[in-house]
Amino acid sequence: MPNFKTLDKNTVRKLSKRKQEPLWMLDLRLEALEVYKKTPLPSFGPSLKNLNLEDITFYKSPETAKKNSWEDIPADVKADFDKLGIPQAEKDFLAGVEAQMNSEAIYGSLKEKLKKQGIIFTNIEEGLQKHPEIFQKYFGKLVKPTDNKFSALNGAVWSGGSFLYVPENVTVTLPLQAYFKIGALNLGQFERTLIIAEKGSKVHYVEGCTAPSYLKNMLHAGVVEVFVAEDAQVKYTTIQNWSKNVYNLVTKKSSVEARGKMSWVDANLGSKVTMKYPACYLRGSGAHGEMLSVAYTGSGQVISAGARMVHEAPMTTSKVVSKSLAGSKGVSNYRGEVLVKEGAKNSRAFVECDSLLLTKTAKSNSYPKLVIKEASAQVEHEASASKLEEEKLQYLRSRGLSFLEAKDLIVQGFIEPVLEQLPLEYALEFNQLLQGDLL
Amino acid sequence: MLKIQNLKTEKENKQILKGLDLTLEKGKTYVLMGPNGSGKSTLAKTLSGDPSYKVSEGSISWEEESLLEKKPEELALQGIFISYQHPPEIPGLNISQYLRQIYNKKHDTNLNPAEFANLLEEKFTALNLPKEFKNRYLNEGFSGGEKKKMEILQMLLLKPKIAILDEIDSGVDVDALKVIIEAVKNLQNNENTTILYITHYPSLLEQVEPEKIFLMKEGKIVKEGREDLARQIREEGYAEF
Numbered sequence: 001m002p003n004f005k006t007l008d009k010n011t012v013r014k015l016s017k018r019k020q021e022p023l024w025m026l027d028l029r030l031e032a033l034e035v036y037k038k039t040p041l042p043s044f045g046p047s048l049k050n051l052n053l054e055d056i057t058f059y060k061s062p063e064t065a066k067k068n069s070w071e072d073i074p075a076d077v078k079a080d081f082d083k084l085g086i087p088q089a090e091k092d093f094l095a096g097v098e099a100q101m102n103s104e105a106i107y108g109s110l111k112e113k114l115k116k117q118g119i120i121f122t123n124i125e126e127g128l129q130k131h132p133e134i135f136q137k138y139f140g141k142l143v144k145p146t147d148n149k150f151s152a153l154n155g156a157v158w159s160g161g162s163f164l165y166v167p168e169n170v171t172v173t174l175p176l177q178a179y180f181k182i183g184a185l186n187l188g189q190f191e192r193t194l195i196i197a198e199k200g201s202k203v204h205y206v207e208g209c210t211a212p213s214y215l216k217n218m219l220h221a222g223v224v225e226v227f228v229a230e231d232a233q234v235k236y237t238t239i240q241n242w243s244k245n246v247y248n249l250v251t252k253k254s255s256v257e258a259r260g261k262m263s264w265v266d267a268n269l270g271s272k273v274t275m276k277y278p279a280c281y282l283r284g285s286g287a288h289g290e291m292l293s294v295a296y297t298g299s300g301q302v303i304s305a306g307a308r309m310v311h312e313a314p315m316t317t318s319k320v321v322s323k324s325l326a327g328s329k330g331v332s333n334y335r336g337e338v339l340v341k342e343g344a345k346n347s348r349a350f351v352e353c354d355s356l357l358l359t360k361t362a363k364s365n366s367y368p369k370l371v372i373k374e375a376s377a378q379v380e381h382e383a384s385a386s387k388l389e390e391e392k393l394q395y396l397r398s399r400g401l402s403f404l405e406a407k408d409l410i411v412q413g414f415i416e417p418v419l420e421q422l423p424l425e426y427a428l429e430f431n432q433l434l435q436g437d438l439l
Numbered sequence: 440m441l442k443i444q445n446l447k448t449e450k451e452n453k454q455i456l457k458g459l460d461l462t463l464e465k466g467k468t469y470v471l472m473g474p475n476g477s478g479k480s481t482l483a484k485t486l487s488g489d490p491s492y493k494v495s496e497g498s499i500s501w502e503e504e505s506l507l508e509k510k511p512e513e514l515a516l517q518g519i520f521i522s523y524q525h526p527p528e529i530p531g532l533n534i535s536q537y538l539r540q541i542y543n544k545k546h547d548t549n550l551n552p553a554e555f556a557n558l559l560e561e562k563f564t565a566l567n568l569p570k571e572f573k574n575r576y577l578n579e580g581f582s583g584g585e586k587k588k589m590e591i592l593q594m595l596l597l598k599p600k601i602a603i604l605d606e607i608d609s610g611v612d613v614d615a616l617k618v619i620i621e622a623v624k625n626l627q628n629n630e631n632t633t634i635l636y637i638t639h640y641p642s643l644l645e646q647v648e649p650e651k652i653f654l655m656k657e658g659k660i661v662k663e664g665r666e667d668l669a670r671q672i673r674e675e676g677y678a679e680f
Contacts (some may be wrong), residue, residue, distance in 0.1 A: 063548060085592075166503075166637035283603045359463060389527070390491070391527050392527045392529055394487075394490070394491075395526060395527050395529075396491050396517070396529070397488075397510070397512045397598065398488070398511045398514075398515055398521055398523075399515055399541045399593055400512050400515035400516045400541050400544050400545045400597065401512055401540070401541060401544065402512050403512075406538075409529065409532055409537065410529060410532070412531065412532065413528065413529050413530050413531030413532035413576065413577075414531055415530065415531070416530075416531030416532075416533075416576075419508075419546075
């Protein structure tokens with residue numbers, strides 16, 4: 001089976017057939033392909049003119065996927081691996097030298113435990129094979145090909161990703177980490193994740209890892225859909241450290257029913273260009289949505305991140321906290337939207353976007369958009385852009401800390417409100433990497 | 440012994456210290472007074488190695504070793520402590536974590552969080568600070584008095600050889616000031632620390648019983664003395680000098 005390089009109906013048909021998908025899924029893919037061809041690149045945000053869509057391999061079959069060789073891996077990626085003390089087997093996987101990480105032995109018992117609770121946690125292909133009825137109900141209902149060019153592309157050629165189903169009133173105590181998931185390759189370019197949390201359930205899902213993820217093909221266009229039922233709570237944490245050639249253009253949406261709670265937590269390092277604006281559609285009374293993000297942009301990097309909070313029902317609340325650090329010649333942009341629809345009475349929204357510029361050449365911009373159609377709604381927006389202040393540095397140095405130690409503490413303090421939301425080991429690793437990146 | 444001779448310091452090309460001489464003996468307490476703008480805080484900042492204050496002439500030495508050209512952190516590690524009149528707030532920086540880091544660095548040790556927590560509790564009690572304080576962020580949302588106590592707390596942990604306390608008595612109520620002065624005296628007894636209080640208020644003099652009082656005006660020490668000088672300042676103000 002060859003790798004597919006040309007993107008046409010034939011390619012999509014072959015891909016779907018190879019995955020032994022039901023016909024309705026093939027139809028969805030073909031529909032998405034049509035939309036993809038008609039849709040122009042986004043009219044806002046960072047320039048994508050260097051992204052050559054003709055030169056992208058749209059599907060690699062697992063058994064023939066060409067492995068990267070260690071010699072091809074950039075030096076900065078290797079340095080980060082060493083800093084994190086990652087074992088060789090994992091390094092191979094993360095660098096794409098090995099296509100899959102064999103973790104069955106370590107995580108087999110966890111899988112057994114989840115199964116007993118009725119939780120389905122598997123790769124997306126297997127999910128579709130075994131639970132087509134769930135897929136028909138939810139797949140593509142939130143993120144549509146018409147959302148943007150890259151959600152259309154994903155819709156046509158998605159491959160890899162996770163499927164998580166949590167039954168009613170089940171609480172998953174440990175964070176579920178996609179990275180350790182058995183037999184699933186999560187570094188797909190066009191990965192697709194579907195999460196369904198039934199009434200009263202509770203789960204924390206973690207994707208990515210602090211280790212650098214090296215993609216030879218420079219586009220990552222992932223799609224995530226999360227359905228939060230009444231009284232359910234979902235926390236979706238992303239930690240990503242893409243290698244510096246990657247265009248990371250993802251579409252993430254969630255819908256939240258009455259009294260449900262959706263929380264996106266996002267920590268982002270690396271990539272060349274990142275565009276991501278996770279959304280919460282607050283559909284039931286008292287639903288809550290939040291997005292807490294921290295991002296670092298260094299030389300030659302542009303991050304455009306934000307959130308979209310759509311209040312559709314009364315008493316809904318949302319909170320956006322965006323912390324961006326820009327160093328070197330990095331450009332960090334906040335793009336966020338709060339939309340309070342008619343009838344969303346007594347809803348409240350809070351947006352805070354702060355940026356800290358570490359150098360004179362770094363830049364940050366903020367593009368907030370507030371659309372309020374309900375008079376009883378309360379919406380607060382705070383934005384700040386600050387420089388690394390001499391006075392603070394000098395104060396900490398006068399207590400015996402070096403310039404770099406002082407800088408690290410100020411940076412750590414700045415991102416603390418978001419970092420405290422990450423699982424501890426990730427927070428520690430993130431700090432460690434950040435210190436490296438800022439040197 | 441700290442010896443300052445003919446010190447000239449400028450900030451943003453404006454000369455503030457204009458040939459200042461000052462000698463402080465080991466383990467003694469001194470008070471520096473003077474009208475606003477006379478250069479008292481500039482002296483403190485210069486001694487802390489703040490790069491925005493440039494020494495154009497003169498010398499500063501501690502035990503015969505020159506302190507000019509040293510980085511702020513080198514001065515701190517050598518045992519020089521300058522309290523800030525207006526300490527900046529560092530959002531998100533946990534006090535316990537921060538204090539442990541500066542303690543371990545200064546004393547070249549590696550106390551773990553539990554060991555350090557015991558030590559910290561002792562200091563909290565001495566300064567009459569509530570326990571919850573240890574989970575707050577450095578100076579963030581602190582009252583004037585709390586900020587001053589946080590400065591003294593850092594001093595107690597760093598155990599300096601010389602401490603210059605810039606307006607440690609302003610914005611502090613009577614009880615808090617008593618606690619602060621008591622803590623400074625204790626440190627001095629244990630570590631033989633040299634103390635220089637910088638103040639506006641003659642009332643401080645009675646509480647700290649200084650070896651000497653220095654009067655500063657227009658970037659120079661214009662007079663030094665004891666109770667007689669204190670009385671004169673109290674009764675006549677600075678205009679006479």
